[in-house]
Amino acid sequence: MSSRVMPIPAGADAGSIMVGRVSGYMPIILAMLGGVVLFLLRVWLGGDRSIGDEALMVLALAAYLVAGAFFLTDLYAPFRLAERLGLQVAAAGVALNLGSWLVRWVAAYDREIAIFREQGLTTAEMPWLFRYIPFANLYDLSLAFAFGAGVTTLIVIRRPEYRMVAAVALPLAAIILLLARFIGGEFVDLPPVLDSYWRPIHVGVAAISYGVALVCFAVAVLYLIKDGVRTEKMAFWNGLFMIGVYATVSRFGLFSFETFGTYAASIFVGTSNASIPLRADLPFVGSLMVAAAVFMIGGLGAWAAFVFKGGLRLQRAGLIMTAGSLVLQVGAIVMLIYQISNLANIAPHIAPEQYERFGAWMLQQQGATPRQIATVPATQLAVMADTWIRQNSGSLRLSLNANPVELAALVTAFAGTLFIVLIALRPERVRTTLPSAQVLDRLMYKLGGTAFAGLAVLLITGAVWANESWGRYWGWDAKETGALVAWLAYAGFLHSRVAYGWKGRRSAYFAIVAFLFIIFTYLGVSYLLPGLHSYA
Numbered sequence: 001m002s003s004r005v006m007p008i009p010a011g012a013d014a015g016s017i018m019v020g021r022v023s024g025y026m027p028i029i030l031a032m033l034g035g036v037v038l039f040l041l042r043v044w045l046g047g048d049r050s051i052g053d054e055a056l057m058v059l060a061l062a063a064y065l066v067a068g069a070f071f072l073t074d075l076y077a078p079f080r081l082a083e084r085l086g087l088q089v090a091a092a093g094v095a096l097n098l099g100s101w102l103v104r105w106v107a108a109y110d111r112e113i114a115i116f117r118e119q120g121l122t123t124a125e126m127p128w129l130f131r132y133i134p135f136a137n138l139y140d141l142s143l144a145f146a147f148g149a150g151v152t153t154l155i156v157i158r159r160p161e162y163r164m165v166a167a168v169a170l171p172l173a174a175i176i177l178l179l180a181r182f183i184g185g186e187f188v189d190l191p192p193v194l195d196s197y198w199r200p201i202h203v204g205v206a207a208i209s210y211g212v213a214l215v216c217f218a219v220a221v222l223y224l225i226k227d228g229v230r231t232e233k234m235a236f237w238n239g240l241f242m243i244g245v246y247a248t249v250s251r252f253g254l255f256s257f258e259t260f261g262t263y264a265a266s267i268f269v270g271t272s273n274a275s276i277p278l279r280a281d282l283p284f285v286g287s288l289m290v291a292a293a294v295f296m297i298g299g300l301g302a303w304a305a306f307v308f309k310g311g312l313r314l315q316r317a318g319l320i321m322t323a324g325s326l327v328l329q330v331g332a333i334v335m336l337i338y339q340i341s342n343l344a345n346i347a348p349h350i351a352p353e354q355y356e357r358f359g360a361w362m363l364q365q366q367g368a369t370p371r372q373i374a375t376v377p378a379t380q381l382a383v384m385a386d387t388w389i390r391q392n393s394g395s396l397r398l399s400l401n402a403n404p405v406e407l408a409a410l411v412t413a414f415a416g417t418l419f420i421v422l423i424a425l426r427p428e429r430v431r432t433t434l435p436s437a438q439v440l441d442r443l444m445y446k447l448g449g450t451a452f453a454g455l456a457v458l459l460i461t462g463a464v465w466a467n468e469s470w471g472r473y474w475g476w477d478a479k480e481t482g483a484l485v486a487w488l489a490y491a492g493f494l495h496s497r498v499a500y501g502w503k504g505r506r507s508a509y510f511a512i513v514a515f516l517f518i519i520f521t522y523l524g525v526s527y528l529l530p531g532l533h534s535y536a
Contacts, residue, residue, distance in 0.1 A: 024158035027091035031154060034095025039102035053107060054185045056100035057143060061177040063093030064150065068170035075167050075433050076426060083163055090157070090166055094150040097177070101134060101143045104185070108132040111187055135203035137188045138523075142180035144204065145522070148211020149173040152447075156215060161435045162443060168218035168419075173211075175412055182404035198465035205461055206483075209454030210518055213490075216447035217515035220508040223440040227505055231427045232303045232315065235322060235420045239300040242325070242413040246293050249406050251279075254289055258353070262286040263332075265340055266402035267350070270395045275402060277361050278389075280349040282339040285332055292328035295321050296417075319424050326421055329414045336410070340398045347393040355385035362388065405523050441503055448511055452490035459483060482521030489514035 042050045070086030109132045134140040153169045156162045190199075224234070246254055253259040263286035264279035299321035306314035343349070359381030363373050389396075400407065423430055434440070462480065463473040474480060493510040496502040502510070 035098025038099030053104035060096035144207030295325035
């Protein structure tokens with residue numbers, strides 16, 4: 001058991017114990033009140049004189065990162081000030097996160113009022129207030145997802161022996177908000193068929209359940225560290241994940257023979273959010289990514305050799321190569337964001353190899369059939385594209401919203417590498433600071449059971465909403481299937497524990513895999529798979 005877990009003094013009376021328990025909930029209570037205060041200020045001051053939801057979201061993101069840094073510092077060199085500051089900043093982050101969502105609700109209501117007035121209608125004719133609850137797209141869900149993770153973390157860390165969970169859970173919540181930042185907070189109008197009071201119930205349950213699952217994932221990772229899983233093995237699997245991300249970004253172009261070492265970003269025209277089938281090669285970004293991948297491959301080789309052969313030199317080489325990859329990943333992400341935000345003249349960065357395909361797309365937009373397009377010479381298509389690009393070069397732009405999942409994946413790969421480097425520097429110190437494996441295992445079981453129950457309610461409310469909207473309870477839509485698989489994964493987590501006595505590492509691996517199913521359900525349907533839920 002960790003030295004942080006203090007026995008109850010023999011002379012403690014029931015009153016002092018009750019006061020201690022109530023004080024443990026104070027950060028949660030204050031966080032909820034803080035979010036409500038931000039909501040009331042927005043209602044009282046109006047949109048012009050109060051802070052907006054996106055700004056509050058960015059502040060919540062920063063608070064989660066700062067709180068995670070405090071708890072991570074406490075993990076290496078425990079002292080009460082870092083723990084106290086981490087708890088306070090985490091509560092502030094939850095308040096800002098909740099406030100951003102509530103302020104967005106008010107903004108959505110104000111937007112509808114403006115639309116009604118333009119149509120000559122009165123506010124008395126507006127539908128019920130719950131229609132404007134911000135659960136219409138992936139940005140809204142991401143705000144609620146991060147809040148679910150944040151408030152679950154606050155509930156867990158009210159007990160001192162669980163404080164270290166925040167060192168992993170809060171940075172993960174920050175990544176969810178970073179994804180929301182990349183997506184952008186534009187409002188969308190849902191199809192009328194989805195206008196039901198089951199929407200906020202269903203999506204709200206999803207957000208909280210996802211948040212609980214995220215914290216369960218964090219506990220599973222900490223359990224593996226405490227249980228003695230070798231850091232080198234964790235570094236190896238993280239390296240494979242990072243290489244997989246880099247291999248698939250830029251439409252598999254980073255390591256392709258024709259486009260090796262280049263990173264291409266989608267192009268938009270004017271202020272439209274719809275991209276055109278052209279991509280601009282960003283200077284230096286692809287080269288830095290290739291260099292980061294090379295360093296990581298070297299680190300993978302060193303870690304693998306150390307696992308099989310041992311040797312301090314191989315271990316040090318693996319750490320140095322992984323740290324070098326980490327630095328290059330930072331450079332690539334910074335350069336990517338800088339180039340997208342500041343590259344003014346995009347036309348020179350469009351590879352001419354795209355012209356023929358773009359010319360065919362232009363004819364298709366004009367109503368030409370595939371058979372008609374096939375009769376046009378390739379040189380003519382390229383000339384059409386080149387002419388159009390030169391004429392519209394002033395309105396071509398790049399956007400961070402072009403592929404938010406891709407950008408978030410790059411940040412996640414960086415975060416995983418940073419975590420491995422920090423753990424590999426002083427693994428024994430981290431293991432000593434963490435609570436006992438039995439304590440972490442019990443917490444993981446409780447969170448996994450809560451996630452299982454939440455996902456069950458998610459499936460039930462989703463089926464009722466689907467029947468109300470589409471006239472059937474279940475249709476094997478992509479997101480329906482993904483949610484079912486995630487629920488079955490947590491069912492397996494619980495069943496294997498109850499029926500077969502699986503605990504410890506087996507349960508931790510199960511929890512990690514189950515959370516990966518949730519992430520695929522959360523992101524994969526909206527960006528990879530077509531279906532009735534793709535509107536989000």
